[in-house]
Amino acid sequence: MIDLRSDTVTRPTEGMRRAMLEAPVGDDVFGEDPTVKRLEEYVAGLLGKEAALYAPSGTMTNQIGVHVNTSRGEEVLLHEGSHIFVYEAGAPAMLSSVQLRTLPGENGVLEPDTLRAAVRPEDVHFPRSRLVCLENTHNTAGGKVFPLEDFAAVAGAAKELGLKVHLDGARLFNAQAATGIPASEWCEHADTVSVCSSKGLGAPVGSLLAGDEETISEARRARKAFGGGMRQAGIIAAAALYAFENHIERLAEDHERARNLAAGLRDAGYEVPEPETNLVLVAVDEPFEFLEALAREGVLATPGKPGFVRLCTHLDVGDEEIEKAIEAVARITAGTRQR
Numbered sequence: 001m002i003d004l005r006s007d008t009v010t011r012p013t014e015g016m017r018r019a020m021l022e023a024p025v026g027d028d029v030f031g032e033d034p035t036v037k038r039l040e041e042y043v044a045g046l047l048g049k050e051a052a053l054y055a056p057s058g059t060m061t062n063q064i065g066v067h068v069n070t071s072r073g074e075e076v077l078l079h080e081g082s083h084i085f086v087y088e089a090g091a092p093a094m095l096s097s098v099q100l101r102t103l104p105g106e107n108g109v110l111e112p113d114t115l116r117a118a119v120r121p122e123d124v125h126f127p128r129s130r131l132v133c134l135e136n137t138h139n140t141a142g143g144k145v146f147p148l149e150d151f152a153a154v155a156g157a158a159k160e161l162g163l164k165v166h167l168d169g170a171r172l173f174n175a176q177a178a179t180g181i182p183a184s185e186w187c188e189h190a191d192t193v194s195v196c197s198s199k200g201l202g203a204p205v206g207s208l209l210a211g212d213e214e215t216i217s218e219a220r221r222a223r224k225a226f227g228g229g230m231r232q233a234g235i236i237a238a239a240a241l242y243a244f245e246n247h248i249e250r251l252a253e254d255h256e257r258a259r260n261l262a263a264g265l266r267d268a269g270y271e272v273p274e275p276e277t278n279l280v281l282v283a284v285d286e287p288f289e290f291l292e293a294l295a296r297e298g299v300l301a302t303p304g305k306p307g308f309v310r311l312c313t314h315l316d317v318g319d320e321e322i323e324k325a326i327e328a329v330a331r332i333t334a335g336t337r338q339r
C-alpha cells in the first residue's frame, strides 16, 4: 500500500530509534527528564520564544494554548476551516468553557477587516472577544502558507483590538521550507505557538507549545490538568528532538514530490491546484467512490474539503511511490472512460 493519507503515518527512522534507545530520562512531571528539557529549550530557540512545553499531541498544545489565553465565557475568533474548530472534538467548550466564532477567509487567511468587524463591543450582552487562532500552514486549505505580511497584518489588528494570538503551527516548518522564511518570524506575531514533531518531521508522537516564561508555566499546569503530564517522556522526546534537528530541511523534498504528484494527476485529467507544501487536493465528483477505487489500486488517501480528496507526501514516500500513485489514478481514469 502507498499511504498518502497523512504525514502522521510515518515510522521512526533508524537514527531516531537509536536516539530513543540512548536517551537519558527522568520523571518529567517532577521536571527531571533531561531529554524533555533539551527538546523544550531547542524548540523554544527555533521559534524565538522564551520557553516551550512538550505534550502528547497537537490537539493538546492547541487546547492548552486556548486555555492559557482565555477565561470562561470568552470568545475565540478563528477561520471556519481551522483545525481547532473542525477537528478537535469541541474541546474549547469542554476544556476551557469558551465560545468559538468562525470567520471566512481565502486559503485560510483571516483579513484584518474581517477580524475588526467581528470583535464585540464592551456590552453586558456580548461575550468578550479574547483570542484569535491562526493556522500555518492551513490544513483544510490544502497546506497553504499564511503569507508573513498578511499574518503580521492580522496579528497587528488583533493586538490593537486587545486580543491574544495563538498560532496553530502543526506544519509551521513546512511554511519555512516553502518560503525560506524562518518559522520564528511568524512566531514574533503570536503569543503562543504550537508545533508538531509527529507530522512532516516524522517523530512517532508529540507537540510543543511555545510562549513567554509565565504563559508556559501556566501551560504546564494546564497540561497536568488535561492529563498530559508524562513521566519518562525522554524516550519519545528524543525522537522529537532528532526530528527537529534532522528533518526540517528535507521537508522541501516532500514539497517537490507533492508538485510532481499534482502534475501527474493533472496529466491524468484532474483539476489539481498547485500545492505550496506537502498536501495535494484533487477535485473529484464523488470523493468516497474515488477513495475506494484508489484503495483497490493500492493507494490510500483521505477526503479533503468538500468535492476534493487529499493526498499527502511525507518521509516514507519516495519518487517511486509517487510514480505508482500517478499510474494508479491513470488506471482509474481509463476504467471510468471505458464504462
Ligand SMILES: Cc1ncc(COP(=O)(O)O)c(C=O)c1O
Pocket (backbone or CB within 6 Å): 056, 057, 058, 059, 060, 062, 083, 084, 135, 137, 138, 139, 168, 170, 171, 196, 198, 207
Ligand atoms: C493544522 C493542525 N493542527 C493540529 C493538529 C492536531 O494534531 P494531533 O493529531 O497531534 O492532535 C493537526 C493534525 O492533523 C493539524 O493538521
